Amino acid sequence: MKLQKLIEDLDYINISGDLEKQISGIEHNSKNIKENFLFIAIKGFKLDGHDFIFDALSRGSKVIVVENNNFYNKRDDITIITVKNSRIALAVLSNAFYNYPSTRLNIVGITGTNGKTSTSYFLESIFKNNQWKTGVIGTLGVKINEQNYNIDKTTPEANNLQLFLHNMLEKDINHCIMEVSSHSLSLNRVHKIQFDIGIFTNLSEEHLDFHKSLDEYMNSKIKLFYMTDKINIINSDDEFGKKMISKLKDLKTRIITYGINSGDIQAKNIIQMTKNISFDLVTSLGNINIKLNTPGIFNIYNALAAISCSIALGIDLKTIKQGLEKLENVKGRFQVIKSDEDFDVIIDFAHSPDGFKNVLKTVNEFAKARIITVFGCGGDRDKSKRPKMGEIAAKYSDICILTSDNSRSEDTQVIIEQIIQGIEESSYEYFKIPDRKKAIKKAIEIARPYDIVMILGKGHETYQIINQKKIEFDEYKIVKDILDSYRQK
Numbered sequence: 431m432k433l434q435k436l437i438e439d440l441d442y443i444n445i446s447g448d449l450e451k452q453i454s455g456i457e458h459n460s461k462n463i464k465e466n467f468l469f470i471a472i473k474g475f476k477l478d479g480h481d482f483i484f485d486a487l488s489r490g491s492k493v494i495v496v497e498n499n500n501f502y503n504k505r506d507d508i509t510i511i512t513v514k515n516s517r518i519a520l521a522v523l524s525n526a527f528y529n530y531p532s533t534r535l536n537i538v539g540i541t542g543t544n545g546k547t548s549t550s551y552f553l554e555s556i557f558k559n560n561q562w563k564t565g566v567i568g569t570l571g572v573k574i575n576e577q578n579y580n581i582d583k584t585t586p587e588a589n590n591l592q593l594f595l596h597n598m599l600e601k602d603i604n605h606c607i608m609e610v611s612s613h614s615l616s617l618n619r620v621h622k623i624q625f626d627i628g629i630f631t632n633l634s635e636e637h638l639d640f641h642k643s644l645d646e647y648m649n650s651k652i653k654l655f656y657m658t659d660k661i662n663i664i665n666s667d668d669e670f671g672k673k674m675i676s677k678l679k680d681l682k683t684r685i686i687t688y689g690i691n692s693g694d695i696q697a698k699n700i701i702q703m704t705k706n707i708s709f710d711l712v713t714s715l716g717n718i719n720i721k722l723n724t725p726g727i728f729n730i731y732n733a734l735a736a737i738s739c740s741i742a743l744g745i746d747l748k749t750i751k752q753g754l755e756k757l758e759n760v761k762g763r764f765q766v767i768k769s770d771e772d773f774d775v776i777i778d779f780a781h782s783p784d785g786f787k788n789v790l791k792t793v794n795e796f797a798k799a800r801i802i803t804v805f806g807c808g809g810d811r812d813k814s815k816r817p818k819m820g821e822i823a824a825k826y827s828d829i830c831i832l833t834s835d836n837s838r839s840e841d842t843q844v845i846i847e848q849i850i851q852g853i854e855e856s857s858y859e860y861f862k863i864p865d866r867k868k869a870i871k872k873a874i875e876i877a878r879p880y881d882i883v884m885i886l887g888k889g890h891e892t893y894q895i896i897n898q899k900k901i902e903f904d905e906y907k908i909v910k911d912i913l914d915s916y917r918q919k
């Protein structure tokens with residue numbers, strides 16, 4: 431694409447150099463630059479992209495977008511564009527480069543602290559049951575038809591995001607469901623995405639290292655509702671959902687609310703079972719009984735979010751029910767592995783105080799014997815959640831085994847000590863086993879018939895990041911192997 435055309439929507443401060451150049455790609459990371467790519471220098475949290483301009487030039491870039499125009503351009507063959515905000519420029523240029531893909535797709539954006547991935551897979555199952563060709567972008571990767579692509583973030587950077595939307599169009603996808611993290615809203619990764627529907631699941635303490643306060647965190651999420659064309663769907667039982675509704679009075683698009691105690695779309699007559707949960711869906715279009723193949727009241731909320739969205743898009747109740755009931759499981763979310771010794775091991779991605787409370791309260795509803803919980807906390811993430819997770823885990827489990835999650839650049843032992851601060855009772859039985867595999871082994875070793883071993887925090891992840899190194903760690907496989915090794919004894 432010619433640079434002149436590419437920058438049509440760009441709000442720039444200054445341009446020096448030729449606009450006739452052909453651009454063959456857009457990148458913010460110099461390492462990914464290929465011949466004739468446009469490089470956008472971003473001032474990051476750790477590094478400054480402006481320091482990598484020469485690296486980008488050496489790899490074949492001839493057009494550079496900068497925020498600091500003190501980059502001295504000695505070469506006539508280089509075009510320099512100065513902008514106020516590089517992250518916004520990345521989104522605007524990527525959108526134009528891929529020919530505005532979001533305007534040609536029906537896009538559902540899901541935001542909230544917990545339940546985004548679960549809701550997106552409930553929704554995918556309904557859309558597929560309605561014969562819609564559906565793509566998904568989120569924590570479990572990008573799914574285009576039955577192909578999966580790994581990504582390192584829940585919501586990718588704007589250039590990759592626009593590329594995935596473009597690829598979906600190439601594969602005749604017409605509906606895209608995407609998780610919209612608060613980071614992506616704050617850092618403009620989703621700037622210029624035209625959403626049809628916005629969904630809010632809930633908000634609780636998370637990422638307070640990045641957002642500084644819960645209100646700031648909420649305000650970053652609210653941005654999504656001003657980016658949607660059709661309808662916004664909000665959990666009105668959630669404290670912050672209620673706050674949002676009152677803040678969104680000036681919104682031009684309609685709001686549909688859902689909940690168990692309130693909302694336009696409600697769940698009533700809930701029956702909780704060990705491995706599933708059923709409820710009567712109550713709507714202005716009629717009522718219908720639905721049984722989910724996964725337990726937990728929180729999953730009713732996730733289902734209600736998906737149902738509200740489907741109703742807003744005109745899908746009938748029977749198709750919705752069938753779609754939800756067809757879904758067996760979302761990877762790494764309440765994934766049950768049976769042992770021969772009559773105890774269950776459950777792998778779950780809970781990694782926040784609210785996630786812990788929800789999932790551990792659920793197992794307490796049906797546990798016949800002890801609950802043994804194995805968990806750690808992520809390094810380089812909100813430290814304030816560590817003692818809270820410790821407190822909740824101890825309250826709802828008989829034994830805790832404290833271990834590593836993704837410690838990243840932090841010391842696992844230090845993280846464990848911070849978790850222990852929340853475990854007040856001196857008589858409480860816990861173990862400290864930093865090696866996660868050994869911790870899982872210990873839990874399985876001490877488990878007795880009817881106990882439940884909960885392994886929290888990593889869910890679908892197939893790696894651990896320890897001392898900044900990514901090592902293979904497929905929790906599901908590890909548990910299976912340990913159980914098998916006992917079987918052979």
Ligand SMILES: CC(=O)N[C@H]1[C@@H](OP(=O)(O)OP(=O)(O)OC[C@H]2O[C@@H](n3ccc(=O)[nH]c3=O)[C@H](O)[C@@H]2O)O[C@H](CO)[C@@H](O)[C@@H]1O[C@H](C)C(=O)N[C@@H](C)C(=O)N[C@H](CCC(=O)O)C(=O)O
Pocket residue numbers: 458459460461471472473474475476477478479480482582583584585586587611612613614617640
């Ligand atoms: C807080 C945050 O989101 N940080 C992201 C941000 O980092 P940063 O601004 O600090 O970037 P940086 O590493 O300082 O580098 C600055 C610039 O130099 C460039 N660079 C760097 C090295 C080089 O050799 N050449 C080069 O050009 C980089 O590409 C970048 O543009 O921009 C980087 C590049 O785009 C991201 O990798 C990084 O995400 C990190 C990996 C991250 O962990 N983010 C998490 C917290 C996140 O975004 N999570 C949410 C989900 C949260 C949830 O809901 O639970 C998500 O959507 O995944």
Ligand SMILES: Nc1ncnc2c1ncn2[C@@H]1O[C@H](COP(=O)(O)OP(=O)(O)OP(=O)(O)O)[C@@H](O)[C@H]1O
Pocket residue numbers: 542543544545546547548549569584609631632728729731732762763764778779780781784785786788789889
């Ligand atoms: N609606 C909910 N409310 C509270 N906790 C939930 C809810 N749904 C799921 N959880 C818990 O949170 C964990 C993560 O759920 P899920 O992956 O759906 O959330 P997410 O919002 O996508 O998380 P992330 O921000 O990491 O992508 C689950 O494994 C479960 O323990």
Ligand SMILES: N[C@H](CCC[C@H](N)C(=O)O)C(=O)O
Pocket residue numbers: 584781807808809811835836887888891
């Ligand atoms: N999206 C979340 C996932 C956390 C998962 C947990 N395993 C951890 O590493 O803390 C984050 O990046 O903060």
Ligand SMILES: [Mg+2]
Pocket residue numbers: 546547568569570584609
């Ligand atoms: Mg997710």
